[in-house]
Amino acid sequence: MRALAANIEEVFREAAARWTLLAYFALSSLFILLFAVAVNLDVVNGALAGAKIFGANVHMGRESVDLDKLVLGFESGFAGFLYVVGTFLAIFATAHLVPRLMEKGTVDLYLSRPVGRVPLLLSRYLGGVLLSASNLLYLLGSMWLLVIWKTRLVHPRFLLAAGIILFGIAALMAFAFLVGTLTSSTAVSIMATFAVFFLSIVLANLHGHTAMFSSEWAVWLVNGLYWIFPKIVDIGRAVVGLVSGENGPIRDRGALALSPFLSTGLFGLVSLTLACLRFRRKDF
Amino acid sequence: MTAAIEVRGLRKTYRPAFGGRAIDALAGIDFAVQPGELFGLLGPNGAGKTTTVKILLGLTHATSGEASLLGLPASDPESRRRVGYLPEGHRFPGYLTARQTLSVFGRMSGVDHRTLKARIPGLLERVKLADWIDVKVKKFSKGMTQRLGLASALVHDPEVLLLDEPTDGVDPVGRREIRDLLRAEASRGRAVLLNSHLLSEIELTCDRVAVLRKGKVAAMGTVEELTKKREEKISSNGYKLVASPLSEELLSDFFERGASPERVNGHVRVLARDAAHLNQLVDATRARGALLTELTPEKSSLEDVFVDLVRAGDPPSDSPSSPSKKSESAA
Numbered sequence: 001m002r003a004l005a006a007n008i009e010e011v012f013r014e015a016a017a018r019w020t021l022l023a024y025f026a027l028s029s030l031f032i033l034l035f036a037v038a039v040n041l042d043v044v045n046g047a048l049a050g051a052k053i054f055g056a057n058v059h060m061g062r063e064s065v066d067l068d069k070l071v072l073g074f075e076s077g078f079a080g081f082l083y084v085v086g087t088f089l090a091i092f093a094t095a096h097l098v099p100r101l102m103e104k105g106t107v108d109l110y111l112s113r114p115v116g117r118v119p120l121l122l123s124r125y126l127g128g129v130l131l132s133a134s135n136l137l138y139l140l141g142s143m144w145l146l147v148i149w150k151t152r153l154v155h156p157r158f159l160l161a162a163g164i165i166l167f168g169i170a171a172l173m174a175f176a177f178l179v180g181t182l183t184s185s186t187a188v189s190i191m192a193t194f195a196v197f198f199l200s201i202v203l204a205n206l207h208g209h210t211a212m213f214s215s216e217w218a219v220w221l222v223n224g225l226y227w228i229f230p231k232i233v234d235i236g237r238a239v240v241g242l243v244s245g246e247n248g249p250i251r252d253r254g255a256l257a258l259s260p261f262l263s264t265g266l267f268g269l270v271s272l273t274l275a276c277l278r279f280r281r282k283d284f
Numbered sequence: 285m286t287a288a289i290e291v292r293g294l295r296k297t298y299r300p301a302f303g304g305r306a307i308d309a310l311a312g313i314d315f316a317v318q319p320g321e322l323f324g325l326l327g328p329n330g331a332g333k334t335t336t337v338k339i340l341l342g343l344t345h346a347t348s349g350e351a352s353l354l355g356l357p358a359s360d361p362e363s364r365r366r367v368g369y370l371p372e373g374h375r376f377p378g379y380l381t382a383r384q385t386l387s388v389f390g391r392m393s394g395v396d397h398r399t400l401k402a403r404i405p406g407l408l409e410r411v412k413l414a415d416w417i418d419v420k421v422k423k424f425s426k427g428m429t430q431r432l433g434l435a436s437a438l439v440h441d442p443e444v445l446l447l448d449e450p451t452d453g454v455d456p457v458g459r460r461e462i463r464d465l466l467r468a469e470a471s472r473g474r475a476v477l478l479n480s481h482l483l484s485e486i487e488l489t490c491d492r493v494a495v496l497r498k499g500k501v502a503a504m505g506t507v508e509e510l511t512k513k514r515e516e517k518i519s520s521n522g523y524k525l526v527a528s529p530l531s532e533e534l535l536s537d538f539f540e541r542g543a544s545p546e547r548v549n550g551h552v553r554v555l556a557r558d559a560a561h562l563n564q565l566v567d568a569t570r571a572r573g574a575l576l577t578e579l580t581p582e583k584s585s586l587e588d589v590f591v592d593l594v595r596a597g598d599p600p601s602d603s604p605s606s607p608s609k610k611s612e613s614a615a
Contacts, residue, residue: 002396013380111342111343115392
């Protein structure tokens with residue numbers, strides 16, 4: 001346990017020493033700061049009577065706007081935006097974890113300790129997930145507190161969206177680990193993971209329009225791949241749906257169905273299992 | 285008594301992923317290292333030294349045979365709890381300081397934080413890095429990194445040390461310090477397996493050596509045993525003869541008497557079959573009016589043993605399979 005904790009701590013130290021993570025925190029902080037300074041809301045009896053963005057008045061019309069709806073709209077949109085950006089940054093910040101471990105001269109130092117290969121890899125994975133979670137919590141948590149400060153409205157679901165975003169990141173990170181164990185290359189891990197990300201979006205769009213395919217095998221292929229790949233689009237809808245609740249678009253209201261989570265979780269689990277098997281059998 | 289390190293019938297065959305010829309890195313080797321023993325593993329490049337060490341540490345899987353550390357199979361991660369390893373060309377994370385490096389790898393070996401806090405300064409003092417304790421590793425020279433590697437191998441006070449080229453990049457004074465440190469560890473009952481290309485280092489440090497050649501143990505024993513065996517095998521012994529003047533006529537005399545003279549840095553090296561033959565050569569020197577100032581028998585070194593063993597494994601130069609013969613026939 002002590003060895004695994006040291007390994008997780010090492011992941012954080014390594015991340016702190018890398019510019020990508022510092023850049024992520026710096027960008028996140030800048031975004032939070034801009035939002036804090038730029039947006040000034042005039043709230044009267046729970047409704048938005050006036051707003052200023054960067055000092056300029058926003059035209060509100062004759063009627064005051066329902067503040068709760070406005071904030072929920074912002075939070076759900078921001079959560080969806082963060083789902084994409086957060087996933088990209090998380091993969092960038094953690095894809096090196098396996099290739100760096102497997103470098104000649106480094107792997108010997110780790111494997112010569114009394115730690116099994118699978119626990120070593122899994123502790124690295126856990127370190128990566130915790131790292132992504134800390135980034136997400138920093139950004140979402142800060143925005144959540146800012147919204148409370150500016151509007152006095154508390155929407156805990158916005159914070160809970162971090163859980164779903166992290167679930168998507170964890171599944172993709174497992175795939176990045178698998179590619180890392182197979183190729184020992186950070187660049188290939190990033191490219192392959194992003195390829196899965198985009199391909200799953202394409203598959204999600206094609207999946208609902210199988211009538212456009214002329215051959216049976218093409219339909220079978222698209223449907224098969226759709227169920228194998230992680231459900232990036234469905235998970236994104238679930239993030240928006242969770243935050244907006246009944247106020248969101250109709251297409252997102254039933255988005256918290258179980259099957260996309262199960263198939264995405266299975267994708268991550270299979271990827272991680274294969275990564276462990278490969279790492280366990282490899283000769284260094 | 286349980287051997288600290290034991291290898292029996294160890295084989296490793298590397299099979300290329302996409303066909304091609306399989307390579308036998310180890311073709312069944314056996315040896316054992318006892319507690320308190322300094323054991324050297326020698327061999328030319330590709331002889332199987334590093335593969336042996338990697339199998340012992342679970343970095344590579346054996347094709348067949350057994351490898352154990354302190355009675356536990358090498359495949360069991362628990363066997364490495366009491367083993368310190370210094371790999372060749374190791375790369376510690378550059379962003380860690382010497383103290384942090386030892387802390388991370390010490391904890392990975394199961395040592396608690398409090399023990400490490402007390403142990404690390406003393407350990408860095410031992411490897412002469414005390415002044416660099418809070419400096420980042422990326423600022424270290426190669427020799428300093430090597431010393432840190434040694435400290436990392438010792439941080440959990442292991443009973444077995446496996447060291448791959450421990451003096452690589454270290455200056456002569458540092459080499460002596462490392463030799464002294466290894467002797468001190470052996471005197472505390474630690475078993476040390478040293479893997480090095482520096483034969484003089486091995487000769488000065490190790491109690492026993494094994495020479496690997498093409499994945500097999502070609503010779504094993506103490507340095508004295510191996511050199512003595514060589515001297516027994518050869519029909520004539522070499523002598524360093526210093527006389528003045530060393531004329532061409534005198535050399536011709538030596539040649540006629542079958543001494544195979546060879547000029548080396550102001551003296552002559554002669555081969556004598558026995559004492560009578562040696563005295564004949566001394567008489568010839570005096571007869572030519574030369575003044576004999578030194579006559580020293582040449583001792584076989586570990587390097588001589590090593591070169592003989594490696595050459596013995598090479599195909600003879602006139603064999604049909606030798607590359608030179610092939611190129612000649614092709615020409």
